[in-house]
Amino acid sequence: MIMTKRILISGGAGFLGANLCRKLLAQGHAIVCLDNFRTGAQRNIADLLGHPRFTLLQQDVSEPVTLAVDQIYNLACPASPVHYQADPIATFKTSVLGAINMLDLARRLDVPVLQASTSEVYGDPHIHPQPEGYWGNVNPIGPRACYDEGKRSAETLFFDYHRQHGVAIKVARIFNTYGPGMHPADGRVVANFIVQALQGDAITLYGDGRQTRSFCYVDDLLDGLVMLMNSGPEVTGPVNLGNPTEFTMRELAAQVIALTRSRSRLVQRPLPIDDPRQRRPDISLAMHSLGWSPRVELDAGLRQTIAYFEAMLADTAIPA
Ligand code: NAD
């Protein structure tokens, strides 16, 4: 039997956060969702607002928070390059001050805190696939640095609070994750390609499309996050969570076009500055320490995501 807990999810109105709220509510837990709606949407959690075990706290994670919970998931931070670069200073503050506030709360309450870190800590990697022991190749002054260095600094803080104050930390390095619940204007590649294909618009391939990513379906990723949170205290991470099957962006575009039976054509756009050439997780540590590995292949995950966007686009004009 699962012991029910009161769980804080910062960034709980975002893509991963709203899906995590639903998963943990379904397990019987009470959820406090903290979000300032920078990239999250009321629509994502509209169905949860009347739930007796769901509380919304509209607040910036950069501000200190006082409440009593048994676990903390720190997901608050815009994750799509277009959104995190729109206000880079706010992005950096969110990562760093958000980490400090969540760690201070975890320390006061003596509860575990999980950090949603990222494969971006590896930057444009020279080691492939990326194991956790690789220190990465990040440009500290480029347009992606507000996110990459913000997340690297947050990891530093997590390990310092662990060593200095004994805080129970769990650091997950999340690789590109997609699925139902993404905002149609999210700006990340899976959302862009599917929405473009469904609307018959040109599919925007950045650069030559030979850069790679490894895409994890949201349900797999959330299983990994929850397993990490509930693992023994010796498992602090950082641990890679992602699907190790790697695709070029050109292959992804072809698959989306085939699955949507779209007549959209590819159009090339400039490759964004510092766009990593390749990315694939080494998930040996997650397999051995958590017994976790992803199950949903890209084809099956894309079908679910396409069905979700199809229903949304049929229902409404794209919400802002
Ligand atoms: P998202 O943009 O959909 O969600 C982020 C949420 O955080 C939004 O609801 C947003 O409003 C909220 N937020 C942003 N700044 C805030 C602030 N200052 N105070 C309070 N709330 C704030 O992104 P996502 O894909 O759901 O990502 C969730 C977390 O997982 C992020 O920390 C992201 O860095 C991390 N992550 C995601 C991926 C992925 O592929 N989805 C990969 C690596 C890491």
Ligand code: UDP
């Ligand atoms: N990309 C693309 N077309 C788009 C959006 C993104 O070709 O419309 C590329 C982008 O240049 C990158 C990859 O897809 O190489 C993944 O981009 P995304 O923004 O999803 O996430 P990233 O892994 O770069 O943070």
